[in-house]
Structure formats: C-alpha cells, structure tokens
Amino acid sequence: LGELVIGGAGVARGYLNRAELTAEKFVDSPFVAGERLYRTGDLARWMKDGNVDFIGRIDNQAKIRGYRIETGEIESQLLQVAGVREAVVLVRSDASGQKTLCAYYTPDAETDLAVNDLRSALVQELPGYMIPSYFVELEHLPLTPNGKVDRKALPSPEGEAGSGTEYVAPRNKLEAKLAAIWQDVLGHAKQIGVYDNFFDIGGHSLRATTLAGKVFKEFNVNLPLRDVFRHSTIASMAEVMARMERQEHEVIPQAEERECYPLSSAQKRLFIQHTLDGADQLYNMPELVQMEGHFDVERFEAAMRKLIIRHESLRTGFEIVKGEAVQRIYSQVDFAVEHHHPEDAAQIEQIIRSFVRPFDLGKPPLLRTGVIELGPDLHILLFDMHHIVSDGVSMAIVMHEFSSFYAGEELPPLRIQYKDYAVWQQSKAHLERIGQQEAYWLQTFEGELPTADLPTDYERSAVRSYQGAHLDFDVEASLSARLRELAAQRESTLFMVLLAAYTVLLSKYSGHEDLIVGTPVAARTNTDLEPIIGMFVNTLALRNRPSGNKTFLSYLDEVKETALGAFENQDYPFEELVERLNVKREPGRFPLFDAVFDMQNIEERDAELEGIRLKNYELDQLEEAKFDLTLFIYENNGSLSGGFFYATKLFKETMIRTLTEDYLRILTQIAENPQLELNRIECHKPSEGAKRVVDTIEFAF
Template identity: 90%
Template sequence: SPFAAGERLYRTGDLARWMEDGNVDFIGRIDNQAKIRGYRIETGEIESQLLRVEGVREAVVLVRSDANGQKALCAYYTPDTGAELAVNDLRGALAQELPGYMIPSYFVEMERLPLTPNGKIDRKALPAPEGEAGSGTEYIAPRNELETKLAAIWQEVLGLAKEIGVHDNFFDIGGHSLRATTLAGKVFKELNVNLPLRDVFRHSTIAAMAEAIARMERREHEAIPQAEEREYYPLSSAQKRLFIQHTLDGADQLYNMPELVQVEGEFDLDRLEAALRKLITRHESLRTGFEIVKAEAVQRIYPQVDFAIEHHQADKEDAAQIEQIVRSFVRPFDLGKPPLLRAGVIELEPNLHILLFDMHHMVSDGVSMAIVIDEFSSFYAGEELPPLRIQYKDYAVWQQSKAHRERIGRQEAYWLQTFEGELPTADLPMDYERSAARSYEGAHLEFDVEASLSARLRELAAERESTLFMVLLAAYTVLLSKYSGQEDLVVGTPVAGRTNADLEPVIGMFVNTLAIRNRPSGDKTFLSYLEEVKETALGAFENQDYPFEDLVERLNVKREPGRFPLFDAVFDLQNIEERDAELEGVSLKTYELDHLEEAKFDLTLFMYENNGALSGGFFYATKLFKEAMIRTLTEDYLRVLSQIAENPQLELSRIECHKPAAGAKSAVDTIEFAF
C-alpha cells in the first residue's frame, strides 16, 4: 500500500480539482506552470478554458519569448470541422473566465497539432507565432508624436513587449492603482505634465489620455538633486518611524524581511557571494548605518562593510533542524552596524540548497526586494549595470528640504480636511483585553475566493470604472462596520511611495501608509458606497507624498497604550510584482516556512491574485483574537463579497454577517448587527 509507513507516494505532477458531483477534473501538468510579469500562471487552466469554447477541438498553451526577450503566452488550437473561429471571439470567451494576465498574447490556428512517437503533443515542434500580439481591441497605431510617447511609457509601466493600440484600455491590459501611480510619475518626468491620478481613470486609453494631456499646462519635472557629501545625513520620514519602532520592547525583529529560496542544481557559492558584494557596492543604502547625533537619529554611509555568507548543513528530511537554522539566521539587526543585510546557505545535498536572505526594512521595501533579485541575477550572470544617478540619501535630503516641504503643503491641507472634527475609532470585538504593553505576536489564516466570484468582482470594478482594490476595500470596510457597529472608519493601506520616477532603480525604504477614511452607513447601496470609496481612494493616492508620521503629529493624535495611531485595521492588495531570480544551471522555488509571524497591526487583510482567482488572508494579533474569531471573520468577508457580486444595489444594512463568537470583548458596550 502506498499509505504504509516508510513508503513513498508517487508524485505524478498532474493537476486536478474535485468537482461538485464528485468527479475529478484534470487541468494539466504542474510542470506547465509559468511566471509572467510577476503572475504565476497554470497554462493547463488556460487550455482547459479554451477547450470549453464552442468550435475548439484541441488546444495547447506555451510560454514563448518574443523578439525583445519578453515572455508571452501563445495559444495553439485546432477547430472542429467547419468551425470558423475569430481570434477576438476566442480572446473574448477567455476573458469571461480568466483575468487579463492569463489571456494569451498570440493565437495560432493549426490544422492539427504535432505529436511525438508516443502520441503526445510535441510542444517543441509547435511553430513560433508570427506578427504582433493583440489585446482584443482593433489595433490602431499611434497617430502622432504624443501618442507614440505615451505608448512607449505604457509599455514600460505594464512590462509589455507587444504594440499597444490607441484604443487599448490601461486597466484591461494589466493596469491597476499602483501602476497608475507609476504611469503618472513617468508622464510627469518624460512629458513635463502633471497628470492627476484620477485622470488616468477618466482617460484610460492612449487616444483619450493624449487628448487630455494636450490641454494641460506644461511643468518641469522635479529631478531629485544629488546631496552634498557630508559625514551623515537625515533620515527620511519612513525611516524615522521605523527607527523608533525598532527600539520598542519586542519589536527588534518586527521589520526584518526574510526570504528563503530552494536551489536545485549546480550552485556556485563563490559567484553568489561576489554578486552580493557587487550589489552592496552599487547601493549606498546597503552600506548605511544609523546612530544618534546631537539627540537626533541620522544615517551614515560607509565606503566599505564586512560581508560574508553564513554556511550551514542539514538533513533535507529533518524539518525541525532546518527550522532551527532559519530561526537562528533571522535575528535582530544592530542598526549601527551595516550591512543591514545578511545571506546564508543551508546545504541539504551537493546539488540541493536553501538560500537564506534577510534585510531590515530601514534599507529596503517590497519594490527594493524586486530590484535586489533582478540585479543579483544580473551580477551572478556576469553582467554589468550602469551607475545610479542618485542614491537613497539624496532622496532623504530632498524629502526633508524646505523647498519640498513647501511643495507638499497642498497635500497636507487635503489630509487635515479629511480628518477634521472628532477622529473615529473602530473597536472590533476581541477575545482578550487589550494590554497597555503592545505585543507583536501574530498568526495568519488564509482563504481562497472562487474563480467565478473573483471574475464577477473584476467585472464589477470594470463596470464602475474603479479597480479591484476599491471593490475589495469597500467590502472590507462594510465588514468592519458590521463588527464594530460604527459607520465612520479609518483603514490603513501601504503605498510604494515612489511617485517620482527618479526613484525606480533605488534600493531603500520608501513605503508610506495612507489612512483612508470611509463612511459605510447602512442606508447606502453598495454601488453608491463604492463610488464614495473610489473618490476617497483616489484622493488619498493623489496626496500620498504627505508622510503619515507628519499627519499624526499635525492632528495631535492621542497615543493610546498598545494601539497604532488613527487605525488598527489594514488592507493590502499585493500588487508588487514578484520576481524570480533566474540563475544559470539551477532551478529555484520559494521555500515556505510558516513560523516567522509577527503582527504589526491588530488586523491586516491581505489579498493577491492566484492563478486567475483571488486569494488572501488575515494577519492578526494573537494577544487580541483567537483563531475561531478570525475564521468567522473570514467566512463573513467571503459572504460580503458574494452578496455584493450578486446584487451590487443591495443596501449596506441588508448585507448579512454572522455575529462574533460569544464572549468576545469590545470597547463598546453593545453591538448591533444589521442583517
């Protein structure tokens, strides 16, 4: 029996799913997974959907590299006898079931698919596609210089190698809120026009955007200047917050950013160390230490730092031993002793290793990690990179300069107006009393959203000319309102903070936190409330350069023991594209370890796209909530999503949720739930 002790099960590599009638639906091969522009894609899922299209007899989907070396999906299909299949019809049928990033760029009709002697499809014999990729919209080339420049900017922001037509919609071909912000920054830098974020939504085709820009006043892009060389430099606003947090009891590991990668194949450790040394030399932030000078925190850049890879050995079957090594590797950094980066290797077998990597948030963020992976891969391959024009210290000096502070004065006015009057607090029911001493002990609970519901939520966003972020945030605030009994809520959300295009290649901590205030009163329909959330989100994103720390100070927020100022709940739609390091001669995959969890906030909902559907989870403070409470919260969030997808005109008071578990504690005496 394969279930007998000591015997192994055979891993077939087939991917399938249980159907409601008990049958097993074969989707494809696990080894047919690919990653394009940060999205992990199961090509078998696309094939499965293609085969459901009327008139398609056979289908296979491959990942091809185009003339520019960019990966793209290519679908090969054979039609039923007499069937006439238009590419636009195929693309439209897939768009009903799959997200935009899973729609093939190329479609190739064939009389029959080539087979191997064993009767299987010979993927290597499939021809390279001809012509340009398409988006489903009739391709019309840029007709003037402005449209041509915009098309080039769009291609760079969206990571597309294919030609973009003037009537392609930014949000239909991979755009979202984060990319819209990046787009606005690039337009400002390259066209000298300050394009408001909401205008990206209003004018979401190249033709419409070019027409709008042509009417706008030209303004010189503000290049970040190089700072004069000095002994030490000021901290950025984000660094100031982290520096204080790092010194608090129990928070010395709160802002570590560990990554674990399993490496299979011939791995050159000398090249690994040389590549990391080049990375440290290239980026001053990786040679930066922090100290107190005249009662003020400052950063000092060192010309050289000591760096060496930590070497370990372990039995690949001994998970406890591996976990112990990882736990000893992920330890507090001394902020005064750079580099705030460490790397290690666990050798499991001669050609099987786990690469350990850890950085402190003071010198890195999510976008920075992607830069690290890209540049590390280049250095490992022996490539050279052009020098950086500016470094992180230049940004910190520029951000703290009087001239820049004056320029963001209008943003300050927006935030002060948003929070005028009494500040709201959302007191969620809790399983334990809140302690005056903040604890960062946390756990997380993940969930999946069905593919059909995910598709409907995307449709809802498109119908209302909003984004998935706005729909999911609106649903989250409805849930929080149900649980807290309050109709004036603030939810935090992180943003990349790189609105100036000069910052794109720089490693450092740029993240800002936006405090988004919404009022989900029960008499509103979800559609009308979504319009409000859209406006408040756009307003927040357009004014995202104003530091959260400054807002807290200007509002004179009363600091409550054990609580974060302004909000306790966070929403994070993870749009930062994952990067896979590509190293010659080895295969890489993320090594999962679930025992390194800490909770920066009471409750954080994170969402991400996963093979065409949405997935997510709640990070929560285990000193406040039991897992059972979070399970109920998860079920209710999915219930809210289902109800708004089925009937967006539903009044918020009629959206149903379960009550929290009996005995849950809250700062309010009673909680009324509107069912």
C-alpha cells in the same frame, strides 16, 4: 413547464394608471385572495424532488451583475447607429461561466463599422452595465425556417471578431510615446492600441501611479491619478494631455558630501519602532529560496559584494548624534555568506530559526545571507534585510540585480543614492509641495476622529504585544471574475472593490459607520527613485463612511474618490499627519487606526540563474502582528487569495475564521447584487442593534 412568478403582501400591486400593462404582467394569486403575482419572464419547471429547474426566458430580459436588462433596448440603440442594418444582443457565458452581453450586427453595403465607434455611440445613450462586452460583425443574421432570427445559431464571440477592441496604431508622436510608456509600465511585449483600456489590460492603482510619474518625467505634464481613470485609453489620455500646461520635472539632486545625513520620514518611524520592547525583529524581511542545480557559492558571494558596493543603503548604519537620529554611509563593510551543512531535517529548521535574528542598526550591512547545503545540487538560500534600508520594491531590485551580477553582467552606475532622497525630502521645494498635500489630509480628518473598536476575545493590554498568526483563504475563480467586472463597470479597480467590502465588514463588526483603515503605498512618485534600494513606503489613512442606507455601488464610488484623493497626496508622511492631528497616543495600540488593508501588487521580477531552478521554501515561523488586524490580498494568474494577520493577544482563531467567512460572504453578495443596500448585507456578526434582514425569495408559484 411554467412561468416563474413572484409576490407577497404589499409587493405585487401593479403599474400606476397602466391597466393593460398590469393585466399583462400580473396574475391573481391562487394562494392569497386579493393579492397579485408578478410574471418574471423566467421559464422553469417544478421537479419531483421539489426543486425548481430554470430553463431560460420567455422574453429577452436578462439579469447581469444584479441589473435587469432588456436586450431589446440595446438592439434599438444599435439600430440607430449609422451603417447598422440589423442587430441582435444575446446574453452568453464566458470562459469563467459569467454572463456577458454580446452584440451581433450586420452593416449596410460598403459600410466599414469600427467596434470602438459602436461602443462610443452606445456609451452616449446607455449606462455602463448595458454596454456589450463583445461585438461580432456578420454578413447576415441566421434565420429559422419561419423567418425569425435563429439566436441559437449565432456564433460564440471568439478570436478577433469578439475581442471587443480592435487594434488601432498610434496616429501621432504623442500617442506613440504614450504607447511606449504603457508597454513599459504594463510589461507588455505586444503592441498596445490607442483604444485599449489601461485597466482592462493589466493596469491597477500602483501601475497608474507609476504611469503618472513617467508621463510627468517624459512630457512635463502633471497628469492627476484620477485622470488616468477618467481617460484610460491612449487616445483619450493624449487628447487631455495636449491641453495641459507644461511643468518642469523635479530632479532629485545629489547631496553634498557630509559625515552624516538625516533620516527620511519613513526611516524615522522604523528607527523609533525598532527601539520599542519586543519590536527588535518586527521589521526583518526574510526570504528563503530552494535551488536545484549547480550553485557556485563563491560566485554568489562575489555578486552580493557588488550589490553592496552599488547601493549605499546597504552600507548604511543608524545612530544618535547630538540627540538626533542620523544615517552614516560606510565605504566598506564586513560581509560574509553563512555556510551550513545540516545533518537532518530538524537541524535545517533550527538553522533557519536562528538565522532570522535582530539587527544592530549601527552596524551595517543590515542584511545577511546564508546557504544551507543539502546536496551537491540542492541548496537553500537564506536572505534577511531590515526594513529600514529596504521595502517590497527594493526586494525585487535586489533579486534582479543579484541575478545579473551572478551571470557576470555589468550594470550602469546609479545617478543618485538613498541619502540624496533623504536630503531632498527636507528641501524647500519639496516641503512646499508637501504643505499643499497637508491641506487635503487635514480637511479629510477635520472634526471628531472616529474610533471603531472591533470586538475582541481578550482585553487589550497596556503593553503592546506583537505576537501574531495568520489565516489564509482563496476566492473562487468565478467570484474573482465577477468582482473584476464590478470594478470595470464603475471604472474603479479591484483594490477599491475589495477595500469597500472590507470596510463594510468592519462596520458590521464594530457597529460604526465612520471608519479609518490604513494601507501601505510604494510612495515612489518621482521616477528618479525607481532603481534605488531603500525604505520609501508610506502609510495612508483612508477614511470612509459605510452608512447602511447606501447601496454598495454608490458606496464604491465614494471609496474610489477617497482612494484617488489619498493616492494623489501620498507623499505626505503619515507621522506628520498624526502629529498635526494631535492624536492621543494610547498604550498598546497604533495611532489613528487598528485595521489595515494590504493588496500585494508589487511588480516582482523573477530571479533567473543559469542552470538553477528556483522555488520558494516554506517554513512555519513565529509570526508577528504589526497591527490588530490586517487583510492582505494577492493576485496570481487571475485568481485571488489572501488572509488575515491578527494579534493573538486580542483574537482567537475561531473569531478570525468567522471573520473570513463573513468577508467572503460579503464579496459574494455584492457580486450578485451590487445595488444591495449595506444594511441588507448579511454577516454572522451584525452590528449591535442592527436588524438582521433576510433577502426576500425572488419567486414563488
């Protein structure tokens, strides 16, 4: 056995004016005369095969998420809390194998200590990364025969004792109403306590936006999105809301009946895009579902007809009237389910490929459905809609309401329709609010606009090509857990951590430290829009500056602020921004940015059909790339997976594979050491002229 030491020329010099501490912590180097080695406090043994076997610590110092932590310092702060008699802090491994801090304490006689009071006391004195994840109360601490604390005998923090937050019921009407809104937004069946953290129990950026909207509608209080992050417990949120001025919820009125209606800003973008060469299928939204069990095709068609009657957007056509693009609502449309009876597997593939075809925007409905019968109790459901009348949230509404109609249920009528939203977008009150948001975006993009061209395998053509492909990847469970810890530590979200890492990757490849990345948002900030099928998605242009001298943690804080500002001003149409900035349109590329980050956290609702088992039907199809490069990430039962969509006229698969490896490498490096400077983060492809830095080995005998 031996103690690990580190050193190197100019590294281990000692403590300034503290000779005793220097003598305690440093030893003379047996390798280089005149040099010193630092005693790390790690206990290890050198194996016969040359490897080092790490045993543990000779002191109570630990390294968690890149931070060196003295657990004794946490224990000292705990002992200063009134009512705490004894305290011990250990580093333990959780179910995913990640290191966490666990505090064990004994209270004074007849003293009732609340976990949240302990945490609050520590937060006042210690940084976030030193706050234990678990607090376990014991009657007494276990001792060894010689009277020292037996750390090995301390129990694992399991069950309620180690949950970290005890349930505290709402204490007034405001907290009770907030708890109900939280349960609705988060989809929780169990009760939520006033000290539960929104982002610890399933909250993310999309849900935070929804929460702010519901709070505004229920309380007439404009809760900024950043306040959801700052005050992420019901108790704290209720306290800050009590001091806010009341405002009237802006109700979207029903538009007066007319022959044609204006397009929304999102519809205008897609209408123009649809007319471009090669883009007539770019915004199709196909879905394929395999169904096992008794499926009633006539019942299915009747349910779809009810859905079309219920939502005007499914009876809407688009045309040019007096030089303006408009939408026209039809009272009736021709609709029929396509029936197919294939003879073999090859014919199934042919049917599916021919099913996904261009829509005529002037002839509603802009959706089609089909059924492939493979057997009496085996079918494939084909579904396709045009993006101009639908988005990701709308698809979830379609599946939910279709299944309700299929089950014979009735749904309450809708108060407003999509056309009402399009007319409201042009109202004076809405334009005034958009004008206020415009100031934020113009300030964000003042000065010279950055261009961060990625190196490509092929020269860019003046004619835009939408031919694309994708390459998938998975993020290891342990790495996913560490990234979530990192997000929680900085009071941010996984979206922000992954976006920050993506911009670092793009900076390494392009050699630029001023970047714009696009990201789509649901843009349903008004709660009146929740049940409406239609196209609401807006694109946000996020401008970040991943300068090499910044640590990842400091850069993450910047990305967080940029994202919060953008989300709070997400109603301002991207098309308006491009026009106001007078962005030069270049043939063959998207204005303002070429790279996109898309984290899929749409609240999907599984369709349930009685006696039928549903599962997605996968089939490789010709893929289309709307942008040069898109990173998409999915969350699934706590695990992360994703991939890159890329334009095959610009990139080879080999480059995208390298890009994927580098992104995962960056995620690993920032999870292991969040304080790492950006210029020390390594890739296969460093930026031009950048010096490739090899991390110093942490120890040597």
